[in-house]
Amino acid sequence: MADKSFRNKKKKNKSSVLSVVKEKIMSVLPKKAKYTEAIGRRKTAVARVRLVEAKKTEVFVNGVLASDFFNTAELIKKATEALDDIKEKYMVSAYVKGSGQNAQAEAVRLGIARVLVELDSERRGSLKAKGFLKRDPRSVERKKPGLKKARKAATWVKR
Numbered sequence: 001m002a003d004k005s006f007r008n009k010k011k012k013n014k015s016s017v018l019s020v021v022k023e024k025i026m027s028v029l030p031k032k033a034k035y036t037e038a039i040g041r042r043k044t045a046v047a048r049v050r051l052v053e054a055k056k057t058e059v060f061v062n063g064v065l066a067s068d069f070f071n072t073a074e075l076i077k078k079a080t081e082a083l084d085d086i087k088e089k090y091m092v093s094a095y096v097k098g099s100g101q102n103a104q105a106e107a108v109r110l111g112i113a114r115v116l117v118e119l120d121s122e123r124r125g126s127l128k129a130k131g132f133l134k135r136d137p138r139s140v141e142r143k144k145p146g147l148k149k150a151r152k153a154a155t156w157v158k159r
Contacts, residue, residue: 001038003138004130004133011041011155012105018097019093021062021063021140022083022095024062024063024064024065025051025061025093025095027031027063028060028063028091028093029050029052029091029093030091033051033052035050035051035052035093036050036051036100036115036118036119037049037050037051037115037116038111038112038114038115039111039114039137040107040108040109040110040112040113040114040135041048041107041110042103042104042106042107042110042135043098043099043100043103043134043139043140044098044099044103044139045096045097045098045103045104045106045107046096046097046102046105046107047095047096047100047104047108047110047111048094049094049108049111049112049114049115050092050094050115051090051092051115051116052090052091052093053088053089053090053091053113054079054089054090054091055089056089057083057089057090057091057092058091058092058094059080059083059094059108060091060092060094061079061094061104061108061153062094062095062096062103064099066079066080066108070101070104070105071101075101075102075105076105077103077105078102078105078106078109079104079108079109079112079149080092080109080112081109081130081132082109082112082116082132083112083116086116086123086127092108092112094108094111094112096108098099099151106136110132110133110135111136112132113132113133114133116132117133126138139145
């Protein structure tokens with residue numbers, strides 16, 4: 001999803017919305033900062049996550065603080081769970097699109113976990129034990145012809 005204020009724009013304006021979001025993301029990252037990047041996915045959500053060393057831990061999603069982007073505390077916790085046991089401070093910048101907010105939060109979590117493993121391979125065991133490195137493959141099954149939904153058939157009537 002793009003930024004909240006742009007969600008109701010028509011499809012023809014999609015490119016302008018994405019350009020605004022990308023500008024916000026670039027304004028969050030420090031100029032010429034050395035970052036590590038990874039991609040997280042869930043359903044149709046894709047999150048491109050960048051980590052930069054910082055003085056305090058901050059998480060930005062689409063150029064906005066995660067607490068402002070995600071509606072509930074549960075989604076914020078889900079997105080930042082991978083950072084809980086780490087002593088170092090990082091600034092996280094994530095660009096997320098597709099699917100709903102829950103899948104986006106899980107995609108951000110997977111991206112953060114992958115970046116942390118890339119930075120320090122000794123973290124892999126603890127992150128893997130918590131299930132943060134597993135890409136959840138479940139997604140919506142496609143609708144088949146002749147059926148109402150993916151598996152739901154029309155009600156059978158004798159007469």
